[in-house]
Structures are given as C-alpha cells and as structure tokens.
Amino acid sequence: MKNTSLLILSLLFSSWLFAQETPSSFTLQEAIDYALANNRSAKIALMDIEAAKKQKWETTATGLPQLNADADYTNWIKQQVSLLPAELAGGTPGTFVPVKFSPKQNMNATATLSQLIFDGSYLVGLQSAKVYLEISQNAKVKTDLEIRNAVINAYGNVLLSEENYEIVVKNIDVLEKNLNETTKIYENGLGEEESVDQLQITLTGLKNYLSNVERLNDIAHKMFNITLGIDLNQTVSLTENLEALTLKNMSLEILGTDDNVENSIDYQIAKNQEEAQELLLKLEKSKFLPTLSAFINAGYSGYSETFSFANENQKWYGSSLFGANLTIPIFSSGMRSAATQRAQINLEIAQVELTETEQQLKFQISAAKSDYLFAIEEYENKRENLNLSERIEQKNQTKFFEGIATSFDLRQAQTQLYSAQQEYLQSMFNVITKKSELETILNTVKY
Numbered sequence: 001m002k003n004t005s006l007l008i009l010s011l012l013f014s015s016w017l018f019a020q021e022t023p024s025s026f027t028l029q030e031a032i033d034y035a036l037a038n039n040r041s042a043k044i045a046l047m048d049i050e051a052a053k054k055q056k057w058e059t060t061a062t063g064l065p066q067l068n069a070d071a072d073y074t075n076w077i078k079q080q081v082s083l084l085p086a087e088l089a090g091g092t093p094g095t096f097v098p099v100k101f102s103p104k105q106n107m108n109a110t111a112t113l114s115q116l117i118f119d120g121s122y123l124v125g126l127q128s129a130k131v132y133l134e135i136s137q138n139a140k141v142k143t144d145l146e147i148r149n150a151v152i153n154a155y156g157n158v159l160l161s162e163e164n165y166e167i168v169v170k171n172i173d174v175l176e177k178n179l180n181e182t183t184k185i186y187e188n189g190l191g192e193e194e195s196v197d198q199l200q201i202t203l204t205g206l207k208n209y210l211s212n213v214e215r216l217n218d219i220a221h222k223m224f225n226i227t228l229g230i231d232l233n234q235t236v237s238l239t240e241n242l243e244a245l246t247l248k249n250m251s252l253e254i255l256g257t258d259d260n261v262e263n264s265i266d267y268q269i270a271k272n273q274e275e276a277q278e279l280l281l282k283l284e285k286s287k288f289l290p291t292l293s294a295f296i297n298a299g300y301s302g303y304s305e306t307f308s309f310a311n312e313n314q315k316w317y318g319s320s321l322f323g324a325n326l327t328i329p330i331f332s333s334g335m336r337s338a339a340t341q342r343a344q345i346n347l348e349i350a351q352v353e354l355t356e357t358e359q360q361l362k363f364q365i366s367a368a369k370s371d372y373l374f375a376i377e378e379y380e381n382k383r384e385n386l387n388l389s390e391r392i393e394q395k396n397q398t399k400f401f402e403g404i405a406t407s408f409d410l411r412q413a414q415t416q417l418y419s420a421q422q423e424y425l426q427s428m429f430n431v432i433t434k435k436s437e438l439e440t441i442l443n444t445v446k447y
Contacts, residue, residue: 028245045139155238
C-alpha cells in the first residue's frame with residue numbers, strides 16, 4: 001500500500017512538472033520567446049552553431065603539434081631466409097648458406113611528434129572556419145526572424161478565427177430572433193412568406209459558414225502549436241485580442257527607418273557567400289606554394305624466439321630520429337591553374353549575386369513599407385465601413401419591421417454587414433503581419 005501511494009504521488013508530481021514546462025496561455029511576446037527556445041528549426045540552427053565552433057577548433061588543431069603512438073607485434077609463421085656465400089663461414093666457395101637475420105618474434109613501440117611549419121592551405125582553412133561560423137550564426141538569426149514572423153502569423157490567425165467565430169455566433173443569434181419575429185408576423189397574416197424564406201436562406205448560409213469557421217479555428221490552433229514546438233493537440237489560450245494587438249503594431253516610425261540593406265540578414269548571408277568564394281580562390285592559389293613540416297620519432301624494439309616481451313629480462317633497443325619534409329609543387333599539367341580560374345569565376349558569380357541581392361532587398365524594403373502603410377490605411381477604411389454597415393443594417397431592420405423596407409433590402413444590408421465584418425478582421429490581421437514582414441526584412445528586431 002505504501003509503495004502504491006508513492007507511485008501515485010510520483011506520477012502526479014511528474015504530470016505537474018510536465019504541465020509547468022508548457023504554459024497554457026500566451027501573450028504574443030511570450031509565444032515568440034517560447035518558440036525561439038522550443039521550435040525545432042531554432043534548435044537545429046543552434047546546434048549548427050555549436051558544430052561550426054567545433055569545426056573551427058578542428059581546423060585550428062591541424063596546425064598544432066600532433067603526437068601519435070604506434071605499437072606492432074610480428075610473429076614469423078615461417079621465417080624469411082637470406083643466402084650468404086659459404087666461404088664467409090668457412091664453407092666451400094661457390095656455395096651458399098641460408099641465414100635467418102632476425103628472431104622469430106619482435107615487437108616495436110614508437111612515438112612521433114609532428115609539427116606543421118608552413119602550409120598556405122592551413123592559413124586559408126583558419127579563415128574559412130571563421131567565415132563558416134559566421135554563416136552558421138547568420139543562419140540562426142535568419143531562422144529566428146522567420147520563426148518570429150511565423151509565430152506572429154499563427155497567433156494572428158488564431159485571434160482572427162476566434163473573433164470571427166464570436167461575430168458569426170452573434171449574427172446567428174440576431175438573425176434567429178428576426179426570423180422568429182417575422183414568422184410570428186407571417187402567421188398572424190401581417191407579413192409575406194417570402195420574408196420568412198429570405199431570412200431562412202441567410203440563416204442557413206450563416207450556420208454553414210460557422211461550421212467552416214470552427215474547422216478553420218481548429219486548424220489555426222494546431223498550426224500555432226506546431227510553430228511553437230508543442231504537442232499538436234495541446235489546448236492553449238491566447239491572452240491578447242486582435243484589435244489591441246493591431247493598435248500596438250500601428251507605428252509610422254518604422255517607415256522612416258533607413259533603407260540600409262547591409263543590416264538585412266539576407267544581405268549578410270550573401271556577403272558570407274562572397275567571402276567564402278574569396279577564400280576558395282585563396283585556397284587554390286595556396287596550392288602553388290611549398291609546404292614544410294617536421295617530426296621527431298622515438299621508439300624501442302624487442303626481439304625473441306618466444307613471446308617473452310612481458311619478462312623483466314627482455315632486452316629493448318632504443319632508437320630516435322628527427323626529420324623534415326618539404327614539398328614543392330612543380331608541374332600539374334595545368335590542373336592547379338584551371339582550379340584557380342574556376343575559383344575566380346565562382347567569386348565573380350558570388351559578387352554578381354551579392355549585387356542582385358542588394359537590389360532585390362531595396363525593392364523588397366520599399367514594397368514592404370508600401371504594403372504596411374496600405375494596411376494601416378485599409379484598416380482605417382474598413383473600420384469606418386463597418387460602422388456604416390452596422391448603421392445601415394440597423395436602419396433596414398427597423399424599416400423592415402415597420403413595413404417600409406422589403407426582406408430583400410434587409411438581406412442585402414445583412415450581407416453587406418457580414419462582408420464588412422470579415423474585411424475589418426482581415427484588415428487588422430494585415431496590419432500585424434505586414435509590420436512583421438517589414439521588421440523581418442529590415443532586421444530591426446531585438447531579442
């Protein structure tokens with residue numbers, strides 16, 4: 001019984017810890033922060049940086065002293081013999097005596113210390129490792145910017161679908177009341193059947209649309225969970241509303257931001273590619289230079305007819321040597337020259353691509369600013385249109401029940417109101433997402 005109680009407490013504690021790890025509600029900034037720490041792409045980008053750091057040290061270490069030990073054991077199954085003139089041993093001239101020059105078994109142990117003195121490719125490799133690390137770090141920044149933009153879109157989509165759902169439910173409630181009142185008027189002989197039918201058609205359409213909104217809401221929540229890196233079916237709530245978030249993102253100051261494309265992460269990545277091609281050109285040129293290295297070798301050798309190398313009285317013979325190696329490239333049938341020319345062409349391609357990236361970014365920044373400004377203007381316009389549509393619909397309701405307006409007029413006013421509601425919600429979503437897109441291109445986000 002005691003063990004069972006402990007097991008239950010352990011499971012409850014584990015469940016509590018798991019619940020603490022994933023929040024149940026998010027502001028937009030909390031969602032962004034959580035995604036940057038838990039999104040799978042963000043984790044991979046962070047691991048890429050760590051791998052680049054290890055790569056940098058790996059490259060650096062190749063030019064530092066290297067110490068290697070080597071041991072080998074040889075046992076002749078059938079020993080090799082050499083023939084010596086017999087007269088050397090007092091034998092008959094013209095004949096030969098088979099001689100074995102070494103014992104049946106031998107063991108050697110050596111240690112070699114080597115040092116690279118000069119190698120042009122090593123110097124280029126050090127520079128390349130640094131650029132590779134910068135590429136990984138810039139890739140992480142780009143990933144974070146993309147994740148932030150994706151979270152803002154996903155967060156806005158959830159708010160959009162939730163508020164859309166609430167509006168449609170309210171519209172259905174109002175329409176059902178209108179339909180009930182119109183039905184009673186018709187049953188009392190004071191109205192036409194067409195009025196009931198018109199309202200019924202509108203109500204049926206709204207209910208079908210509500211079902212679709214429910215499905216879209218579920219998809220929006222799942223997309224939000226995926227973007228944050230949490231379980232697909234986990235239930236979370238968003239603590240901000242669409243209108244407040246829209247007002248928070250309406251800032252004309254960002255439109256005055258300097259269009260310096262060098263701040264853009266895409267430009268920095270393109271610049272990294274140019275630097276990488278420059279280093280590859282240097283690498284090919286370095287292959288025309290000589291390489292110089294040196295080494296010190298020391299070891300011991302033991303010989304025996306039987307395996308006695310572990311015995312204390314086994315004799316070991318020491319040896320040591322110092323050496324240097326100089327390699328001078330002389331002739332490669334044009335291979336090195338062709339490789340250098342190819343690297344030069346690739347560098348020129350990278351320079352053209354950098355210029356193209358610069359021009360594209362200037363255009364994208366200009367377009368993004370225009371889109372953001374239009375989104376703000378569109379929001380103001382759609383808000384005013386919504387107010388007008390609400391007044392028109394309310395007046396037509398009053399006229400309809402007073403017998404002044406027809407059911408067709410009321411249905412037309414209601415349809416116009418529903419469209420204005422959708423356009424207003426979409427305009428708020430556009431303000432939020434267009435500002436995020438502009439911030440992503442300008443790389444003005446501070447974490």
